[in-house]
Amino acid sequence: MTAREGQEELEAQFRQWRQYVQRRRELQPSDADELEDHLRGSVDELVAVGLSADEAFLVAVKRMGSLDELSREFAREHSERLWKQLVLTGEAGSPAADTRSRRDLWAMVICAAGAAASIKVPELFGLRLADDGAFYARNFTLFALPWLAVFLAWRRQARRPLIGTLVALFGLGAVAANAYPLAEESKSLVLTSIHLPIALWLVVGLAYVADDWRSSRRRMDFIRFTGEWFIYFVLIALGGGVLSLFLFHTFNAIGIIPQEFISQWLLPCGAVAGAVVAGWLVEAKQSVVENIAPVLTRLFTPLFTAALLAFLVAVVWTSHGINVEREALILFDLLLVVVLGLLLYSISARDPLAPTGLFDKLQLALVVSALAIDVLVLLAITGRITDEYGTTPNRAAALGENVILLANLAYSAWLLLRFIRRRTPFAALERWQTGYLPVYAVWAWTVVLLFPPLFSYV
Known part of the structure; x- marks a missing residue:
């Protein structure tokens, strides 16, 4: 089979898969486009690591089969034929794949x-x-x-x-x-x-x-x-x-x-x-079809939510402010980054078409708790800066980072709330998180390049 014929066969398989997807009346054409984009991206990645087009399509469909019942139906009907093709043609474990490995x-x-x-x-x-x-x-x-x-x-x-x-x-x-x-x-x-x-x-x-x-x-x-x-x-x-x-x-x-x-x-x-x-x-x-992201997020999201809520209750109960010395600032920023990481991994692992459930509400509670802690840290930092302590490189960096995290968490909480209330598609939350990455890059380079001379290298 020539490369052109292989590509035509692959496109025919994509068309068959799309016909299955479009049987769902509740799906809009834009939803089908997004699912197909994910499927094509997965196929491209697998081909890049040495799999043949048929192998890549099979594995990618199996991955999509973990997302919704319709894809599982498609996978069941077509995977046997594809496996037979691979076995009969000897493409599984092919010399090309072994050479690339x-x-x-x-x-x-x-x-x-x-x-x-x-x-x-x-x-x-x-x-x-x-x-x-x-x-x-x-x-x-x-x-x-x-x-x-x-x-x-x-x-x-x-x-x-x-x-x-x-x-x-x-x-x-x-x-x-x-x-x-x-x-x-x-x-x-x-x-x-x-x-x-x-x-x-x-x-x-x-x-x-x-x-x-x-x-x-x-x-x-x-x-x-x-x-x-x-x-x-x-x-x-x-x-x-x-x-x-x-x-x-x-x-x-x-x-x-x-x-x-x-x-x-x-x-x-x-x-x-x-x-x-x-x-x-x-x-x-x-x-490999399995992904560790769902396991990690399901395990640690409830634990971190409970820990953050317990901390907020302790703050209210004791009326103690947050220590904004360097070690404490690093600790709180790491905590917020871990929360953001849990959110990102849950987004990457979630079926965008699955209905909202208890775990989505738990994630919203996690993000809101982190948002409240971020506000407390910001109040403590600005209080120290405006008092007689003044601005130091650590406080200025922490202030900027917490403002950036505040904007990310705040809008993420808003999108999660709208998603839970079925007013915003889940893809909007994914686009927001991935589109926000350059903000972190710009801030990191700002601290590395501008802060030392700005604060006289102290």
Whole structure:
């Protein structure tokens, strides 16, 4: 079968699927368009990792089958025929797919080795991890994320303009991390160490979405990638911790203390290489139908909702204000980011056509609780700034971040409420969240580039 014939067969399968979808009288043509867009995007991703068109369509339909009964009916009627095609033609586990998997593996190994080697390069210039903690704190992600971006750009076959943009942005990050005279006790150093990874991670997002950065669907795919990458990275880190303990105690038992090897080689090199390996693992499992997002959101949303409500009750009961020192500000901002992450993952995992239920109302309670805490933090920060304490880099950064989170959470709560009352489609909430990502990128770069000189590098 030629490529043209294969594409025609694939389009015929899309037409059959759309006819099934349009049997639902309550579905508008725009709803069918959105579902088809998701299906086509899933097929494109699976083809990109080496599956044939028929394989990709089968797996994508199975994924859609988890969304609604109509797609399940379609999957039941057509999956058997497709599986027979795959078995008879021998395309499952085809040489092309195996070749692509091996290429991905070697690309990952090269990029991971590059990341591990790059973190040792500063030692050639006399900068050691044990003695120059400030340098490594602000540059750590610059040793890992560019290599992850290289791997993703290679897989996406990124064009030269995008590659040039990635190089320029990572170069800008390197300049911002090293050009300013920041002392080890500088507050601006802490802000740079926190915000530069955020800015650079969104640069990785450009490599992930490649030339389709305007697509709301692709931006949501990057959000899914972020969550799954984080989980894999944590698992790798836990495994690395166990390996380190094993090495230390076993060698110590024979009179050899490998502390320097572990602290100066194994842990730093493993950490930056693990960032690339985690990205490869997420990409390699795209052909797996199961998704961990629903499990995580269903488990942690009720727990975080209860925790936030308990905190608000305690605030009212004790009449205690919120401490706005640096550690407390970081803690509350992380809490709000976790809430936002739960919301994003629930959006990515939810069937847009499913009726509203108890979990949607629970999410609304979670967002409203986070919104109330954000308001309390903002009141505490502005109170400190307007009093005799004045403005510091930490308070200014926290103020901006909480204002940004306030706008995001407030409109998200409004859209959730309208969705629960059946006045707004669920897709509006997804578009709002993915469209808001550039706001975080702009703020992160603002803190990294402008705050140090604005506050005299203190």
